[in-house]
Amino acid sequence: MFDLNPEEWTAVRLSLRIALVATIVSLPFGIAVAWVLARKDFWGKALLDGVIHLPLVLPPVVTGYLLLIWFGRRGPIGSFLDQTFGIVFSFRWTGAVLACGVMAFPLLVRAIRLSFEAIDRRLEDAASTLGASGLWTFLTVTLPLALPGIIAGMVLCFAKALGEFGATITFVSNIPGETQTISAAIYTLTQVPGGDAAAMRLVIVAIVIALAALVASEWFARRAGMRYHGD
Amino acid sequence: MLSVDVEKRLGEFSLTAKFETTGSVTALFGASGSGKTSIVNMIAGLIAPDRGRIALDDAVLFDSATRLNVPAHHRRIGYVFQEGRLFPHLTVAQNLDYGRWMGALPADAAERERIVALLDIGHLMSRRPGKLSGGERQRVAFGRALLMKPRLLLLDEPLASLDRARKLEILPYLARLRDEAKVPMIYVSHQAGEITRLASQVVRIEDGRVLAAGGLELLDAEVGH
Numbered sequence: 318m319f320d321l322n323p324e325e326w327t328a329v330r331l332s333l334r335i336a337l338v339a340t341i342v343s344l345p346f347g348i349a350v351a352w353v354l355a356r357k358d359f360w361g362k363a364l365l366d367g368v369i370h371l372p373l374v375l376p377p378v379v380t381g382y383l384l385l386i387w388f389g390r391r392g393p394i395g396s397f398l399d400q401t402f403g404i405v406f407s408f409r410w411t412g413a414v415l416a417c418g419v420m421a422f423p424l425l426v427r428a429i430r431l432s433f434e435a436i437d438r439r440l441e442d443a444a445s446t447l448g449a450s451g452l453w454t455f456l457t458v459t460l461p462l463a464l465p466g467i468i469a470g471m472v473l474c475f476a477k478a479l480g481e482f483g484a485t486i487t488f489v490s491n492i493p494g495e496t497q498t499i500s501a502a503i504y505t506l507t508q509v510p511g512g513d514a515a516a517m518r519l520v521i522v523a524i525v526i527a528l529a530a531l532v533a534s535e536w537f538a539r540r541a542g543m544r545y546h547g548d
Numbered sequence: 549m550l551s552v553d554v555e556k557r558l559g560e561f562s563l564t565a566k567f568e569t570t571g572s573v574t575a576l577f578g579a580s581g582s583g584k585t586s587i588v589n590m591i592a593g594l595i596a597p598d599r600g601r602i603a604l605d606d607a608v609l610f611d612s613a614t615r616l617n618v619p620a621h622h623r624r625i626g627y628v629f630q631e632g633r634l635f636p637h638l639t640v641a642q643n644l645d646y647g648r649w650m651g652a653l654p655a656d657a658a659e660r661e662r663i664v665a666l667l668d669i670g671h672l673m674s675r676r677p678g679k680l681s682g683g684e685r686q687r688v689a690f691g692r693a694l695l696m697k698p699r700l701l702l703l704d705e706p707l708a709s710l711d712r713a714r715k716l717e718i719l720p721y722l723a724r725l726r727d728e729a730k731v732p733m734i735y736v737s738h739q740a741g742e743i744t745r746l747a748s749q750v751v752r753i754e755d756g757r758v759l760a761a762g763g764l765e766l767l768d769a770e771v772g773h
Binding site: 443446453462 | 592593594619620621622623624625626627629631633635636637646647650651692693696
């Protein structure tokens with residue numbers, strides 16, 4: 318039962334790669350946006366907050382279709398990126414990364430923002446009296462104290478990216494070896510006669526990966542939390 | 549010498565303070581809510597006055613007339629807060645070294661050893677603040693503020709969060725700091741007893757203004773009424 322065939326392995330590896338890259342690439346943007354939302358007041362803040370959360374409430378197909386229109390080869394952003402940097406998203410695994418990143422972004426931002434808001438800002442004042450500029454205060458006080466929230470956000474982002482289906486399949490289709498993730502492979506297998514056993518194998522793989530991610534995040538968060546409450 | 553001449557509105561509360569300090573320890577004495585903490589926050593650069601001037605020796609830190617406001621991290625003024633505010637993710641040793649790292653000061657092992665011995669915190673170095681008692685935490689906070697080599701040390705009710713026994717434990721350390729550290733201090737308190745032990749000069753604050761400035765005789769409740 319547990320002998321995954323090469324195509325199934327390809328889907329598993331591709332899923333992990335897409336979810337991992339989506340998480341890592343989103344992280345700096347997620348931290349920046351979360352910090353701005355947690356700390357700054359400006360005109361249009363509610364709008365920014367709304368736009369970021371939109372993928373959470375829109376049908377994934379809508380998000381995928383909008384990505385297709387804007388980031389496709391002939392889309393305004395897609396054609397610019399293609400001509401200027403040679404970056405192509407449509408029907409590539411990089412497009413799946415973009416779709417997963419956009420869909421998971423609100424979860425990432427939310428977790429990090431909450432941890433920024435929970436930080437005692439008087440510690441930042443203390444850092445500035447000790448000679449730390451704004452940037453150093455952020456790097457040596459704010460960021461380390463937000464670490465449990467950042468880890469939680471990354472795991473949520475990774476898990477969401479791993480499970481993303483609707484936006485990805487709409488934007489970059491379901492191409493084995495290029496854009497066919499575990500979710501898309503399971504969907505394909507359920508559509509063909511005799512695909513049940515293979516689908517079940519991938520289902521188990523998906524469960525194992527998700528559980529492992531949760532356990533790992535719990536362990537990291539506990540370790541990070543322990544550092545503040547003792548030695 | 550520190551000279552302060554500031555005005556600040558904080559909601560309904562308006563604060564006007566004008567005084568100069570010359571002694572080694574000057575107490576800001578007054579009831580809670582009288583504006584003492586706001587005054588030291590302005591000296592430290594954590595809040596900006598609406599109008600006025602703050603100068604330390606010949607360095608102007610704030611001047612509304614010339615729109616000068618030296619940021620807190622360039623003022624080199626040590627600050628010991630009521631609740632210590634040690635960094636919970638760093639060990640005691642790392643907390644002590646923080647000011648030196650941020651100010652890019654050269655390592656001075658002898659000075660560090662001297663202050664650690666003075667405050668009797670050598671055995672706490674590898675612990676994190678979460679594992680310290682209230683008194684230990686405040687002693688580390690004194691050390692952290694001193695090791696940044698401040699030009700002035702602000703102590704905002706540093707004993708207020710401690711019980712009586714802990715206060716009596718810390719007071720001798722503060723007296724030693726005053727005599728050996730050679731850094732001028734502003735000591736904020738509403739406790740006349742602490743001030744008598746430590747300060748030579750008193751600035752009495754009431755309802756957001758300076759009632760009087762002078763010697764320890766100002767601790768007497770009747771002064772100014």
